Amino acid sequence: MPYSRVIGNGKAGTREEGQIKLALELAYIDPHIRGVLLSGHRGTGKSTVVRAFARMMYNELPITLPINATEDRVVGGLDIDQLMQNTLDKQKGLLQLADNKLLYVDEINLLDDHIVNIILDVTSTGILDIQREHMNEPPVKVSFVLIGTMNPEEGGLRPQLLDRFGLMADIDTDDAQRSEVLWAVLQHDTALFEQEQGDKGIFIEEGYRQDRQKRKSLMQAQDRLHKVKVSKEIVQDCVTLTKAFDIEGYRGDYILALAARALAAHDGVREVTQTHLKQMAPLALVHRMIQAAHSDRFKWTKEHDNEVEKCLPDA
Amino acid sequence: MTTKLKSASLMPEFIVDLSNPLVRSLACAAIQQGLHSILIHDIEPAPLHAVAELLAKMLKIVTGREVPCVTLGSIENEDDLWGNLILRRGSDGWEFGWHSKLLPGEGEDSHPRLVLIPDLANISLAAARACVVLVDSELTDLQRYGRSRCIRTGNIWWLAACATNKTNTVSPHLLDRFSMRLHGRMITAQDRSQEILARFSRPFPAIPVDQTGLSADISKTLSRATQYWPEIEQEALSQISEYEDVSSTRRGLALIRFAIAAARLDRARHVSAKHVDIAADIIHLKLPASAMWDTKTDDVDERKPSEPPVSDNTSNIQDSNASNPIPDSGVTDPAERQASPPSSTTESPPFSQSVGSYPEDDKPKRREIDSLRLPIRRYRANKANRGPIIGTEHATNLHDPAWVPTIVEAKFQYIKRLKKPHETKGRLVISRSNLRTYRRFPVPEQMLVLVLDYTSVRKRDWQSALLPHLRWAYVERAGMCLIRVGAADDASEELRAKRILGRSLLVPRISAALEAEAGRATPLAHGLDLALHTLRHSLQHGRSAAGHARLVVMTDGRGNVPLKSSQLNRMVQWPVNRSGINDSLATARKIRALNNVQAVLLNPNQRQYTELPWELKDALNAIYQEMKEQ
Numbered sequence: 001m002p003y004s005r006v007i008g009n010g011k012a013g014t015r016e017e018g019q020i021k022l023a024l025e026l027a028y029i030d031p032h033i034r035g036v037l038l039s040g041h042r043g044t045g046k047s048t049v050v051r052a053f054a055r056m057m058y059n060e061l062p063i064t065l066p067i068n069a070t071e072d073r074v075v076g077g078l079d080i081d082q083l084m085q086n087t088l089d090k091q092k093g094l095l096q097l098a099d100n101k102l103l104y105v106d107e108i109n110l111l112d113d114h115i116v117n118i119i120l121d122v123t124s125t126g127i128l129d130i131q132r133e134h135m136n137e138p139p140v141k142v143s144f145v146l147i148g149t150m151n152p153e154e155g156g157l158r159p160q161l162l163d164r165f166g167l168m169a170d171i172d173t174d175d176a177q178r179s180e181v182l183w184a185v186l187q188h189d190t191a192l193f194e195q196e197q198g199d200k201g202i203f204i205e206e207g208y209r210q211d212r213q214k215r216k217s218l219m220q221a222q223d224r225l226h227k228v229k230v231s232k233e234i235v236q237d238c239v240t241l242t243k244a245f246d247i248e249g250y251r252g253d254y255i256l257a258l259a260a261r262a263l264a265a266h267d268g269v270r271e272v273t274q275t276h277l278k279q280m281a282p283l284a285l286v287h288r289m290i291q292a293a294h295s296d297r298f299k300w301t302k303e304h305d306n307e308v309e310k311c312l313p314d315a
Numbered sequence: 316m317t318t319k320l321k322s323a324s325l326m327p328e329f330i331v332d333l334s335n336p337l338v339r340s341l342a343c344a345a346i347q348q349g350l351h352s353i354l355i356h357d358i359e360p361a362p363l364h365a366v367a368e369l370l371a372k373m374l375k376i377v378t379g380r381e382v383p384c385v386t387l388g389s390i391e392n393e394d395d396l397w398g399n400l401i402l403r404r405g406s407d408g409w410e411f412g413w414h415s416k417l418l419p420g421e422g423e424d425s426h427p428r429l430v431l432i433p434d435l436a437n438i439s440l441a442a443a444r445a446c447v448v449l450v451d452s453e454l455t456d457l458q459r460y461g462r463s464r465c466i467r468t469g470n471i472w473w474l475a476a477c478a479t480n481k482t483n484t485v486s487p488h489l490l491d492r493f494s495m496r497l498h499g500r501m502i503t504a505q506d507r508s509q510e511i512l513a514r515f516s517r518p519f520p521a522i523p524v525d526q527t528g529l530s531a532d533i534s535k536t537l538s539r540a541t542q543y544w545p546e547i548e549q550e551a552l553s554q555i556s557e558y559e560d561v562s563s564t565r566r567g568l569a570l571i572r573f574a575i576a577a578a579r580l581d582r583a584r585h586v587s588a589k590h591v592d593i594a595a596d597i598i599h600l601k602l603p604a605s606a607m608w609d610t611k612t613d614d615v616d617e618r619k620p621s622e623p624p625v626s627d628n629t630s631n632i633q634d635s636n637a638s639n640p641i642p643d644s645g646v647t648d649p650a651e652r653q654a655s656p657p658s659s660t661t662e663s664p665p666f667s668q669s670v671g672s673y674p675e676d677d678k679p680k681r682r683e684i685d686s687l688r689l690p691i692r693r694y695r696a697n698k699a700n701r702g703p704i705i706g707t708e709h710a711t712n713l714h715d716p717a718w719v720p721t722i723v724e725a726k727f728q729y730i731k732r733l734k735k736p737h738e739t740k741g742r743l744v745i746s747r748s749n750l751r752t753y754r755r756f757p758v759p760e761q762m763l764v765l766v767l768d769y770t771s772v773r774k775r776d777w778q779s780a781l782l783p784h785l786r787w788a789y790v791e792r793a794g795m796c797l798i799r800v801g802a803a804d805d806a807s808e809e810l811r812a813k814r815i816l817g818r819s820l821l822v823p824r825i826s827a828a829l830e831a832e833a834g835r836a837t838p839l840a841h842g843l844d845l846a847l848h849t850l851r852h853s854l855q856h857g858r859s860a861a862g863h864a865r866l867v868v869m870t871d872g873r874g875n876v877p878l879k880s881s882q883l884n885r886m887v888q889w890p891v892n893r894s895g896i897n898d899s900l901a902t903a904r905k906i907r908a909l910n911n912v913q914a915v916l917l918n919p920n921q922r923q924y925t926e927l928p929w930e931l932k933d934a935l936n937a938i939y940q941e942m943k944e945q
Contacts, residue, residue, distance in 0.1 A: 042491040043565030051454070061465060064456040067444055068397040071704060072719070073458035080400065080461040083722045084411060084743050094458060110444060110855075114703040151488050155851045179552055181564050182571060186547055189348065189572070193544045246883065291882045 001188050002207025003052040004214055006045060007181045019169040020046070023283055024053045026167065026262040027145050029222045033166035033258050034123070035146030037108070037157075037287065040171030045181070046149040047106055054102050056211045057218065062104035062147065063097050065119075067111055074118055076130050076137075090137075095119075095128050098144040108148035109155050116161055119146070123164045159292070166255045168287040170299060221265045228264045229271040230257060237277055240311050245304070247288045256284040274312040281308050331369065333533060333580065336597045337501040341366065342533070343576030344472065345373040346540045350495050350572050352451045352473040356482070356674065358499030360433055363476050366502075367431050370474060372529050376537045378427045378470070385416055386431045393441045397459055400718050417445060417471075418457060424467040432475035436485050440855070443489055446473075450492035460718065482675040484910060490675055494569035496598050540579040547575065547586045554588035560600045560673055570594060702755035710752035720751040759794035759818065762853050762861045763787070766812075766842045768870035770801035770833045772942070775919045777869060780942045781829075784867050784915070788820045794861060795825050796849045800842035800870070802831035809834050811881045812842035814849065839874025840898035841881030847906050854911055862911060868935065869917040869942075872927030874899040896927065903934035917942055 006021070023036045038046045054062035065074065076093030083089075094103065095118075105111065105119075122128050122142060130137040146164060150157065162168075191201030238253040238260075247253070260276040269276075282300040292298040333339050344350045353370075355363065367384055374382045387396075398415030405412075419426055432438060438446070449455055453469045475493065477485060551574060555567045574590040583590070707720045725745045763784060767777075788795060795817040799805060805813045817825040846866060853861045874895040880886050888894060906912065914937035918928040932939050 041563070042488050043563050043568075045564070061454070064458075064465075066456040066458055067448060068393060069458040070460055072460060073463060077461065078719050078723075080718055080722070083719065086743075091461060091463075107448065110447070154486070154488055155855065156848070178564050178567060179556065182552055182555065182567050185568055186552075186571060186575075189575075190544060190547070192348075197542075290884070291879070 001048060001052055001184075002204060002211050003049070003056040004210035005184055005188065005203065005207040006049045006052050007177060007184055019283065020049050020171060021053075022263075022266075023167045023169045024050070024147070025218055025221075025266060026259055027147075028053075028057055028218055029265055030225055030258055030262040031143070031145055033145075033255060033262065035148070035165040035167075037162070037165040037168040038147070038149045038171060039152050039168060040149075041153065042151055044171045046171060050102075050104055050147050050149065054104070056215050058101060062102040063094055063144075065094050065103060065105045065111075065115075067107055069094065069115060071114070071118070071132070074115055075128070075132065077132065093128075093130075095122050095142055095144070096140060099142045101144055103144040103146050105146070105148045107150060107154075108161075109150040109152075109157050116158065120160055120164065156292075162287045162292060163249060163251060165287065167259060167283040169283060170286065218266075221262075221268070224268075225262065225265040227270070228261050230261050231271070234260070234272050234274070234277065237274060237312060241277065241281060241285065241308065242288075244307055244311050245285055245288075246290050247285060248290065249288070252285055252288045256280055259284050274314050278308055278312055331529065331533070333536060335501075337366070337497060338369070338533075339577070339580070340495060340497055340501070340573075340597055341370050341373055342537060342540075342580055343573055344495055345370065345377045346537060346579060347572050347576035348469065349451075349568065350576060351469070351471065352475075352493045353495045353497060354435065354475045354477060354490070354493035355497045355499055356477060356479045358476050358502070360476075362499065362502050363431075363433060363474075367429060367474055369529075370472065371429055373533075373537060374427050374429065374472060376529065376534050377541055380427055382427045382429050382472075384429045384431055386433065387416075387438055387442050387446075388433070389437050389439050389442075391416065391439050391442050393445075396441055396445045397457065398462065400460055400716075402713060413462060415457075417449065418455075418466055418468070419470070421464070425470060427470045427472065429472045429474060432473070435475045435477040435489070436481035443486065447486070447489050447492065450489075451494055479674045485675070487675055490673075491563070491565055494565070495573065496673065498599060501597075536580055539582065540576075543579050543582055545575065545578045545583055545586050547571075548588070550588045551586050551591050554591040558595060558600050560676065562676075566673070570598075570600070573598070702758040704753045705756050706754040707751045708754050709748075710750040712752075713750075715752050715755075717751040717753045721745060721749055724749040724751060758861075759792055760862045761788075761791045761793040762796065762850075762864040763793045763820075764796040764798070764846050764849055764864060764866045766798045766800060766839075766846050766866070766868045766870070767829075767831075768800040768837060768839055768842070768868075768874075769803070769831050770835075770837045771871035771873065771921065772869065772919045773833060774945050775942045776945045777917070777919065777942055780917050780940065781867070781869065784865065785820060787865065792819055793865075794818060794853065795820055795822065796846070796853075797825055797828055798842045798845050798849075799828065799831060800839050800874075801834045801837040803834040804831060806834060808884060809836045810838055810841075810876050810884055810886070812838050812845055814845045816849075836876050837870075837874050837895070838876040838881045839870055839872070840876065840878040840895055840902055843868070843899055843902040843906065844878060844881075847902055847909075850906065850909055850912055854909065864912050866906065866912055866914045866935075866937075867917060868914065868931070868937065869919070870928070870931070871919050871921045871924070872896065872899065872931045873924055878902070896930075900930060900934045903931055907934065907936045914938070915940060 003021075020038055023038075027033045027036045038050070040046055051061055054060065072091075072093070074093050074095060076096055077091055079087075079089040079091040123146060126141055126143060127139045128142045129139045148165065156162075187203045191203040195201040195204065235253075235257055238256045241256065242253040245252075256277065257272075259280040260272045263276045263280055264270070264272045267276075282304070286292065286298060286300045286304075289298065331338055333342060341353070344353055355366065358366070371382045371384055396415070396417045398413055398418060400411055401414045403410060403412050403414075413420070417430065419428065432442075432446075449468055449471065450473050453467065455466050455468045457464045457466055473493070476499075477490075482490060551571060555561055555570055558570070561567045561570055570591060571586075573594040575586050577594055578586045578590050704717075707717045710716060710721075722743070722745070725743065765781070765784070767781075787793070797815045797817075798812050799815070800812045801809075802813065805811075815824055815828050820826070846868075850864050850866065854864060875891055876886075877888055877891060877894040878898040880888065906914065914935040916928060916932045916935060916937040917940050918932075919942045920928075929939075931937075
């Protein structure tokens, strides 16, 4: 389904509306944000929106690390087919293929511990070192935006892996939105059928047209990112917020500042304000709170909103 | 593996006709994208195989191809399901090939296949993980042993069975992937006693009758439906929100797609709320008060599921073997049928509404009854190739081969060809000495999780009570997890329990941490929460999942630290009252819902609040043991 036809999740008219899409767009605008984790129950369109976004921005499906992946495909190895023809040919692993692109891990909380450790190593150091099965390669620098989806009912993520994700969006579809989602999917089904019969699927074609416009605006936002001003006061506010929420480590305030700047660029504004911080706080901080390390499902609540209001009185 | 029909004498017959709700449902699944996953509750194996054959025949009409059937059981591993390189004997000697049970081969994405799961509650962990990713998906990625493919999986149909009373032992994530929910009762929706009496009055058939032959009419209806698409009315969408059972987007989508498919079969111009109600009734959703069961419209082909189809051909009720002198049981003259409708009336839905489509919503989650029952392969005999690879070694068989090291070992191809040019004929030469297998990190298949509340065992001989469990862990080479609750030397974080993991009982830090003095606080809820996460991770996540775990909780149940306080490492509530205890009980109930966990409660039998250990024992569904005084 075209990205613009995917209904943004979250309660309509609330802050949560459109959070998934916003998180993905900001991670594209500023890759230093590093990654986005989409958490939600089954059937909430997590995988659909990620694939649609990758098609829109990169003209291809995302590099996907599935739960069936073996180590040779994650890290890289020798091409077995070529080896059988007596030719030594290397086969790049998924981590290398995803360099400067998206790496998409579906059902990330079901992934093998061993594979998770490999991802953690590479995302924390930015270096991929291939020393396995007769391969001795010089270290390679890799950088990708890690997108993960998970159903929290199947268990949480290790804190070290949670911290790898710059932003986290918790997905919840409310009743009002459900009809919208159903209608969109059915229109897409109808358009697919029309295309199979040789007709134009207007719903799909119009969707792709809107995607092209969206892509252009995101690329423009990426170009103006470094012209957005981040004042000392805003940086201090980031530090204040992370202290107020007992955030562990040093990434929380930095990511919050990056995300707020990306949002300002997204909105076409020249300077980051407290309003941007207020909007980004849930995405940047929810998975860094102490409860997140000790619980499967951790939600941003009204108490958290009140705490943000106290720290950002001018927002 | 293909399935075959059993003899007619064992086969429960059902009418192969679109008036039969089961047949109609299968036809909808065959023609409609998004309905390719079917779960049937409470169906016996024999009729399940007949249903699979019927669906395969319908798919052949719709797709124009033969549809192979693959069966999943309880022993498949990841290599079987997703694929692996195998050596097989070809026409010209041995050859390498790729084999996958579930996925289509290269260039075969458009070829349909049917996956049959006879018992969804009893599939292997690898199969469950594969199903969560593949069922009801359009695309999947394969990244395995050098193979890298993006595969279209929209041409795989899934047919599974699960007893209603076992649905709460299956992951809801997996259950939710099945878009169409049917019931085994639909097979014998007709008056079964009349059918049996009728069979007694007929001679035994000399030749087994093909019960699942498709009539020309069904074939024609299916073919026409694939070329037809009705208009969808907004009221149809609105009607979905009337159904309480349809609590998620996925279920709503399944219901509306079912209604669309039914309208396509009938060549109705519009999909209306009535179609939604008919579809909902077929799958046993509880009808709302607004159900338009009796409303007639001019637009819709007004057949209720139990009535015969209206068509130009009035003989379409007979199946393709109607020329057989012994009529199929249950097939009656259309006029006779209309005169005496089945037990369902035209005024009310034909099926009992006592069991809904989604039994997992009503039943409390619980462990399997036989959680200690070993799977088909015993643990020690199972050469599990699950641990991470730590090296390679010489292989004496083809189990878990390391292909790249093997082929590299055979690198002196050129020299070997020079020596025996006629024998090798330019092929890769691998000799026995070249074979390599992976050396894997040993993965414990059992786990012992100890939650020890040191504040509750004053003047108690807890070491003796714990000894049998430690002995079991030693004998089974079980992985260890020790969770200390209320230990004095964890005073810097006295509001939190502390978890220590070890590969086995012999790991020194485990034995060193077993003994401790009692502290001031008892964060029992946090200790149980850590146990829950540990158990879930070790039993369900990744390839190296343990098969079985034993949880031993030593406590008097008097947890005085609420869970949130432990998580934040500061008291957030004062006075605490019973919140610590309630949090402990709530977490214990979540542990109870895990499969393959045996829980044991060791009660120090203190004099105060003697009911609390019993409450915890019930919440965990644990075996109860008492400690003696020192």
